[in-house]
Amino acid sequence: MYKPKEYLIHISLFLVTIITTTLAGGEWLYGKWLFGSEGNALTLEYFLKSLHFSIPFIGILFVHEMGHLLTSIHHRVKSSMPYFIPGWLGFLGSLSLGTFGAIIQMKGFINSRRKFFDIGVAGPLAGFIVAFFVLWYGFTQLPEADYIYEIHPEYLDPDFKGKAEEEGYINLRLGYNLLFYIMENTLAEPEKMPDMYEVIHFPYLFAGYLALFFTALNLLPIGQLDGGHVIFGLFPKHHSKISLVFFTAFVFYAGLGIINPYQDISQLLIRIPLYIGFLYIIYRKARLPNDSKWALILLIAAVQYGLTFLFPTLEGYSGWLLFAFLLGRVMGIDHPEVSGTREMNRQRKVIAWLAILIFLLCFTPQPFIFE
Template identity: 40%
Template sequence: MTKITPKVLARHLLLFIATFFTVTLTGALVYAPGPMPEPVEDTFAWYWAFFSQGFYFSIPFLGILLAHEMGHYVVSRLRKVDTSLPYFLPFVPAILGTLGAVIVMRGQRNTRKDYFDIGIAGPLAGWVLAIGVMWYGYATLPPAEHIFEIHPEYEAYGTDYADYVFDPEVMLADTALADSLVGQIYFGTNLTMKFFEAVVADPERIPPQREIMHFPFIMAGFWALFFTALNLLPIGQLDGGHILYGLVGAKRQRIVSATIFLGFIMYAGLGLINPYSPPMVLAWQLPGYGFFLFFIFRGLEQSIPTRIMTALAVLTFQFGFAFFFPEVTGFNGWLVFAFLLGRVVGVYHPVAPIDVPLDRNRQILGWIALIIFILSFSPEPAWMP
């Protein structure tokens, strides 16, 4: 087992501190629970008042992320699998301020049980904490009028502002309103959020989905569930891939993972190409997207002729579907993740040296993980109108 020296610990700690800074700044810029602080003579005091608003997002979100990674780490150590401490990855303060966190496993996992236990520990640990954070966020929602502190331009429309301010005709007539919404990012939902809205939250205080970004505990829970769902996709060496392999073995895993991978791309690419576009546009869109599909289908480990046929089949389906149902679209942003799956992560799972089926308790946990995936997944996590 690799020893954790002071130098190694310092490296991981510095990455965490950098990530904490970028995520906190993101929280202040995007998910602040209140308006921008009023200008004061003390510049440092103003910056601190602004920056500290980001703690409401960064502390719960990174706490959940840390719980997820430490779940993997602790179980790996218990299984005598040589594993690094979590590497937190800072990023520009845009939507999250981080690319997440990873641990590096250097040791051999010898059984399906090893893969399963290590794979499921992270999502379960993170999910439990995310549920607690989201519960708190919905249980402590401020009065509906709180939004007027952030968007004073909404006050003229009263507490029913959501019926008006997002109407294009109203925006055309109210330039101040239109200017305030330029470049705003809207966030999706999932079944867990729907549950908390129905059971925990005061119905009179539930904000419109388009304003949910001003409630940092809910957003921390939302993004934590988003990454939990991504990791639980039963493909390759994602956590869900480890769980699926442990449940059904290598042969069935290959069939199920390939099917889900293809279905994922089918959904993600819907609406990307408009069959009613001018011929000159289609002349470069169709071959360009077809090559992209061929490129990412490398993860299916097919021969080149088979990859070409698979890419053409998917392209034909999506083009034909858009022709007959142009109003139905997928979330094209998922194609970026599909690229990572097809070219980096891989679709299939390595085979353990000792291929022994799981016991009943672990099988039950595996199906619980599937339920968690369904409750956490957001088909359209974020978009700009």
Template identity: 40%
Template structure:
């Protein structure tokens, strides 16, 4: 009993801290500034010695902005919580011992973040069957997806007037509503949210075109940004690899023998796409010798990165190295034939987390009874949700 109380206190504390960090992150995205407590400290130490004044644009925001940030943190954490309790209640229904969610606060203090690394529940016993793994795995993303749809629908049907952007960027007001043709003459440094099918649908068929924000300003709208991030993380969770929710779903649908063949192939495709365009033949054909060797060093680091990601998938480490080299050669070949094709380096950290820490394979189950037809259909629906929610290039920084 005492142990349970201690665990609940830890979970409650993590949840409260995560509310604070996501609220701060939401305000930072809305107002394009930071709660620069860490920044202030380092600037105090360095700037004081050099006699510098802190730039006005980096002065920390206050209580008013923090409260505004709740417009991001509440819908975002609501979706995350509904997702996790989808897993929790289905696990309880199957009489599987499981914990309440652990939230993971994560805030930089010197640059923008989203305030959290998500949440997870811990299964405290072996899940005995494919069916139970399937049910527990699919419940979270389905519940979270429905919640994300509600948030996106509300956000796109309750867009503020176009003048709202002047609260975020007062410097735009002197140009009026024609500000894009003046302030984006040099668009470098602006951030865009890469479309997925569902987000594109909402923008084109649900939103009032007269109120739809410019693509470079979309992340200043908290409900839209919260809903977009929810779709992004739902799609990542539905990747059918390892112990992700999608891995549980696919394992339940096709069983261990087929899964152990399919999952490494899917992981290889995912890693191949994420790093596509990172290195090209022209990077080594131009510039000085110093630049050539610098690129060669970066390439060696990248190959080692892939090796680390694939090492757990193979009993023989030489196979992991061979696959890593094949992926790099394939990326060079594709980019040589189609130089306009690019992957998304934003996904590479997730490739590392999945390959090195979460694992590509799935735990065995004692009961391997195949799923019934309704569950198979539900599994197909889950992967359709993945297709319409996945953004090939989720965050686009204009260069």
């Protein structure tokens, strides 16, 4: 089915990605860098320890992509093997996850709603099952509470908090999603459970958390994302409207607080036209008359501005704006048309609603919060 050269390319990318995510794991888990000096250097010991992050993390991505691949083979739709994309930025002195994810390329034409649905939903369902068990293991096998002092011995200094504030330390806090919150409160021993500032130092919790994050992104009910295929399967006649509504809600939440009446007038004179221009860029490909696009864009900006006037502390998560840009300009918010809109069978409907439930459990409104 595949040529020897293809196997070589895909296996090589997979192995390189294991290495780069292990390097990234050393940075997140232990503060050890490949080019670090003295106590900050990534030794072989810490590289091997970091495999406890990279193997479950890449394993979940692998299972996700194989779910797509095996289902496409089942439906005789030609596709590539998974392309794993290394993405380590440690050589720049910057933190990264070690990968930009993985994709498979569909090479065959799909003109079936059932095939779109089956191939789309198989990946996140398969990946979610593995992620669930990775998290279950992480929550039930937590180390003793003083483990964090091995990573941060400075925490033993009673004056550390004050010194950190004076020196302008930046902390990363992970936000809760519903599943993570439920599992923490039902599986973890409270005295061992780290707070959300320290989860990045626990390999199985961090790997599972990232897996839920990417699962939720894939299951957004927009365009040609896996969640878009699910919605297209359930509501083929109304997919475009549903996708546009969810995309608009996503953008609206992401942009809350970007413009508000409590900013300096000089800031507003710059931010308002730039923000409206950004909104036009991401809506430009939407299947709407130009007048309707402008009306929607101005309505979004006006309502956001009005809400922040009434609730000055209200803000969304601006980090989602990058993904909104990718959806609007690169992937698109519309789904390819297929012939026929015959209703799916009961089994597929159950799976579709299960996928929607998984999205609700996994979606994190504010995943990465820098303070």
